[in-house]
Amino acid sequence: MTDWIPAFDPHRVFVEPWTVNVSLKLWIVVMGFLVLTTCGWVGQYLILRRMALMGDAISHSILPGLAGSFLIGAWWAGNGSASGEGGARGSVPMFLGALVAAVITTVLIEWIHRRSRVKQDAAMGTVFSALFALGVVLITVFADHVDLDADCVLHGEIGFVPFEDYFKVGGREWMPVPVARMLVVSLLTAAWIGMFYKELLVSSFDPGLATSLGISAQRVHFLLMAWLAVVIVSAFESVGAILVVAALIVPGATATLLSSNLPRIFLWITLHAAVSALAGLHLAVWLDCSIAGAMVVAGCALFVLAWAASSWSQWRARRLMATGAPPEPEERTLTAPPTPSSPGRSAA
Amino acid sequence: MDANTVTAPPLEIHDLSVAYDRRPVLWGIDVEVPAGKLVGIIGPNGAGKSTLIKACMGVVAPSGGWVKVFGEPLDHAHRRVGYVPQRESVDWDFPVSVMDVVLMGRYGRLGLLRRPGAKDREIARASLDKVGMLPYANRQIANLSGGQQQRVFLARALAQESDLYFMDEPFAGVDAATEAAIVTLLHEMRDRGKTILVVHHDLPTARNYFDTLLLLNMRLVAFGPTDDVFTYDLLQRTYGGRLTILSEVADAVRQRG
Numbered sequence: 001m002t003d004w005i006p007a008f009d010p011h012r013v014f015v016e017p018w019t020v021n022v023s024l025k026l027w028i029v030v031m032g033f034l035v036l037t038t039c040g041w042v043g044q045y046l047i048l049r050r051m052a053l054m055g056d057a058i059s060h061s062i063l064p065g066l067a068g069s070f071l072i073g074a075w076w077a078g079n080g081s082a083s084g085e086g087g088a089r090g091s092v093p094m095f096l097g098a099l100v101a102a103v104i105t106t107v108l109i110e111w112i113h114r115r116s117r118v119k120q121d122a123a124m125g126t127v128f129s130a131l132f133a134l135g136v137v138l139i140t141v142f143a144d145h146v147d148l149d150a151d152c153v154l155h156g157e158i159g160f161v162p163f164e165d166y167f168k169v170g171g172r173e174w175m176p177v178p179v180a181r182m183l184v185v186s187l188l189t190a191a192w193i194g195m196f197y198k199e200l201l202v203s204s205f206d207p208g209l210a211t212s213l214g215i216s217a218q219r220v221h222f223l224l225m226a227w228l229a230v231v232i233v234s235a236f237e238s239v240g241a242i243l244v245v246a247a248l249i250v251p252g253a254t255a256t257l258l259s260s261n262l263p264r265i266f267l268w269i270t271l272h273a274a275v276s277a278l279a280g281l282h283l284a285v286w287l288d289c290s291i292a293g294a295m296v297v298a299g300c301a302l303f304v305l306a307w308a309a310s311s312w313s314q315w316r317a318r319r320l321m322a323t324g325a326p327p328e329p330e331e332r333t334l335t336a337p338p339t340p341s342s343p344g345r346s347a348a
Numbered sequence: 349m350d351a352n353t354v355t356a357p358p359l360e361i362h363d364l365s366v367a368y369d370r371r372p373v374l375w376g377i378d379v380e381v382p383a384g385k386l387v388g389i390i391g392p393n394g395a396g397k398s399t400l401i402k403a404c405m406g407v408v409a410p411s412g413g414w415v416k417v418f419g420e421p422l423d424h425a426h427r428r429v430g431y432v433p434q435r436e437s438v439d440w441d442f443p444v445s446v447m448d449v450v451l452m453g454r455y456g457r458l459g460l461l462r463r464p465g466a467k468d469r470e471i472a473r474a475s476l477d478k479v480g481m482l483p484y485a486n487r488q489i490a491n492l493s494g495g496q497q498q499r500v501f502l503a504r505a506l507a508q509e510s511d512l513y514f515m516d517e518p519f520a521g522v523d524a525a526t527e528a529a530i531v532t533l534l535h536e537m538r539d540r541g542k543t544i545l546v547v548h549h550d551l552p553t554a555r556n557y558f559d560t561l562l563l564l565n566m567r568l569v570a571f572g573p574t575d576d577v578f579t580y581d582l583l584q585r586t587y588g589g590r591l592t593i594l595s596e597v598a599d600a601v602r603q604r605g
Contacts, residue, residue: 048442117369195461202452205442208433209504212405213456214426260443260488 006288013286025281027162027176032277032295034182035158035235035243038189040251040269042231045224047252048204051120054225055248057128059232059241061105062098063135069097071142095233102229105131106222158239158292178238185234192227193266200224201262243292250299251276257306272302356419358383358512358543359404364413366396366403373399377413377568381560386538387545388558388574392587395565397547398434401514404545405431417512426456430510432501434517440489446500447485450476453507468507475506479533495526502533513537513544520549531557551583 017025039055046052073093105127112123166173167180174180193200199220203210207217235244255268279302280295287294359381366374374396381387389397402408404415406422417425430453453475454468464472476482479499484492492500498518505513519527534544534557545562548554554561554574561577563569563586570577570586 048439050439198452198455198458198463199460201444201448202455205444205449206433206438206452208402208405208407208437209431209452210455211407212426212429212431213452214423215455256443260441260490261445262443262448265443 006286008286013282017281017285024162027179028158028291029277029281030175031158031161031179031182031239032243032280032291033273034179034186035239036247036251036273036276036295036299037270038182038186038231039235039244039247040255040273041189041193041266042224042228043248044252044255044265044269045200045204046228046248047256049221051124052249052253053121054124055228055232056245057109057124058102058105058225058229059236059245061128061131061135062101062229062233062236064131064138065097065099065101065104065135066094067097067135067138067142068101069093071138072097094237098233098236099226099229101131102232103222103226106225110218110221157290158243158295161238164238181234182238185231189227189231196220196223240292242290242296246296246299247273250296250303254299254303254306257303257310272299276302356416357381358418359545360416360419361404362413362416364400364403364415365411366399366408367411368399372411373566374403374410375567377564379562379568379571381543381545383543384538384541385543385560386534386558387543387560387562388548388554389545389562389564390548390551390554390586391564391569395586397564398516400564401431401516401545401547405429405514407431427508428511430505430508430513432505432513432515432518435494435497435501435520437516440492440497442489444489445485446476446481446487446489446492447472449489449500450485450504450507453504456508471509472503472507475503476500478506479503480529495522498522498526498530502530511542513542515544515546517547517549519553554578 043052043055046054070093108127109120109123112118112127113120118126161176161178164176164178167175167177175183199210199215202213203215203217203220210217210220232244232248235247251269251272252265254272255265258268259265276295276299279298281291283289283298284291284294357380359379361377361379364374364377365372377400389400391397399408403410404417404422415422417429422429447469450472451464451468454464454471458464458468473482473485476485479502481496481499481503484496484500489497489500502518505515518530522530534546537544538559546558548557555578558574560572561574562571563577563582565586565588570582
């Protein structure tokens with residue numbers, strides 16, 4: 001049993017990654033951080049809208065989009081220059097194909113649950129499994145002709161990120177291309193959330209009010225889903241499904257335990273992403289396991305920690321109430337005296 | 349703005365029908381609400397009371413007919429209309445403060461990319477003060493009681509500075525003090541010339557709270573001054589032969605005599 005788990009050697013786990021081949025580890029951690037934090041920000045809105053599994057659904061249903069665009073590309077290349085499969089797997093067509101599939105998923109889910117008695121969660125389950133299956137069928141039918149399988153689409157590996165081509169400006173290598181791409185998506189996401197903060201807020205909190213104010217809750221929903229697809233697809237190819245799907249929910253769920261103030265929740269998400277990426281790398285070095293998996297495990301460990309912390313502060317508040325002075329009664333008149341905020345919730 | 353929009357009634361509903369999943373909920377509603385009225389929308393469960401105001405606000409799409417607000421389609425008059433949804437329709441664990449919620453009432457007046465400014469905050473504070481919730485401005489909404497939640501929603505409606513308001517069951521699940529406070533506020537708003545439509549559940553109090561009643565049961569049963577409309581005959585037609593309700597109707601009418 002003991003030789004199943006590698007011995008814990010602090011030097012190898014904590015020092016070596018930052019003394020030998022530093023840039024290798026650095027880009028993995030940076031990439032993990034960018035994916036976790038960007039997905040975390042967008043995922044927070046899914047959590048607020050009680051559709052956390054939408055990310056899961058879209059990450060599955062983009063498969064036929066990827067397959068379709070790949071097949072079209074291969075067909076195009078085959079017709080034109082017969083140069084084989086090489087050129088067809090470019091990022092841009094794959095990206096567009098996935099985006100189209102994601103938008104179709106969103107429209108279909110809305111359409112089914114509006115036009116029938118099927119509720120939203122059931123509509124979601126039906127649509128994403130149908131599209132995923134369609135993707136699997138497409139890939140297996142054409143598997144003999146093209147170099148594409150479900151595994152290579154769904155299981156990108158973050159460990160390969162440092163070995164990708166580097167983004168060069170003026171002859172200097174700045175960063176691996178996937179990291180550069182994810183950085184752009186992260187900055188755009190932050191800008192986008194900053195710009196449309198109030199529209200996202202009111203349509204998530206009270207869609208009826210939003211619509212009555214002239215801010216179409218449905219339009220905001222579609223824009224959010226389209227952007228979700230952009231984020232998922234950018235992250236997918238290089239880090240794989242497990243990290244993306246977890247990154248959409250775990251940082252937001254952890255932050256929700258720690259604060260009930262939205263701007264502060266976004267800060268917690270960012271911090272959670274940084275710590276999970278770093279801790280995940282060290283865990284992976286120690287156990288010599290999947291890096292993406294280790295990052296998710298680290299993120300979930302942080303969730304458990306946050307849960308324990310918030311339960312403890314709730315328990316302490318309850319004990320204070322039981323032993324200390326009774327809380328002030330609910331006000332009876334219109335002009336109530338100010339009461340100090342209760343220690344219960346905002347323990348962040 | 350031409351003469352037509354100046355004199356146009358705050359709310360004009362013509363032949364409005366709404367269906368959910370092919371099942372009709374509202375059928376051929378025709379009403380013209382004059383300015384400065386406090387209107388109670390009364391009817392049994394499933395009569396389409398909430399649906400009526402949701403259709404007026406464009407939250408549900410009508411299957412026929414139209415609604416005009418101050419002589420214009422709603423799309424052109426968003427700023428003149430305020431909405432107070434049912435308290436239960438939102439998640440009160442949402443990570444925002446009381447102030448954030450009241451500021452949402454100002455969003456309709458801000459364009460894209462603009463944030464609430466000092467003037468909006470001032471108006472939000474004044475609105476909170478009016479409902480006695482100013483001391484709670486920086487609290488997270490998760491810490492509020494039911495009555496406090498309802499007051500926050502009312503403050504948000506006040507911050508909208510609209511001329512026509514739709515309120516969906518503002519008295520549901522609030523304590524007596526809050527109920528009295530809301531009634532006073534509604535009367536004040538009406539006296540300043542606002543037009544307010546309120547979905548209301550409780551028959552006996554309806555007579556005292558509202559100057560105008562809209563009796564609804566899928567179709568419009570009656571619309572007019574409370575004294576003319578609050579009759580045994582019309583209420584019985586509104587509530588159809590439901591025995592328990594009928595005795596309540598009898599009680600309510602007897603109290604009136």
